[in-house]
Amino acid sequence: MCFGLPGRLIEAADADTGLALVDVGGQPRPVNMALLATDPPGPGDWVLVHAGFALSRLAEDDARAVLDLMASVDDGDLVPADADLPDWARAADPAAS
DSSP states (O other): OOOOEEEEEEEOOOTTTOEEEEEETTEEEEEEOGGGTTSOOOTTOEEEEETTEEEEEEOHHHHHHHHHHHHHHHHTTTSOTTOOOOHHHHHHOGGGO
């Protein structure tokens, strides 16, 4: 399974390296923009980042929806506390016992 993260472009791609500076999860990261070279995003645009490459542009609403979902997962908000978990999941989560 592959996992891409939304990132917001901070600085446009360098003409020599093709690398742009992208904010991914609050961390500035160098990201290769070669796959978006025909329609390069500019500062403030959102992109989907995987393995150091920008795979596609994202609408801001879509990027924020993904970030909100990830925050919900991180906070444990997706599964109710009284959920009927299978035994294997209950054993992995001491709080569920």
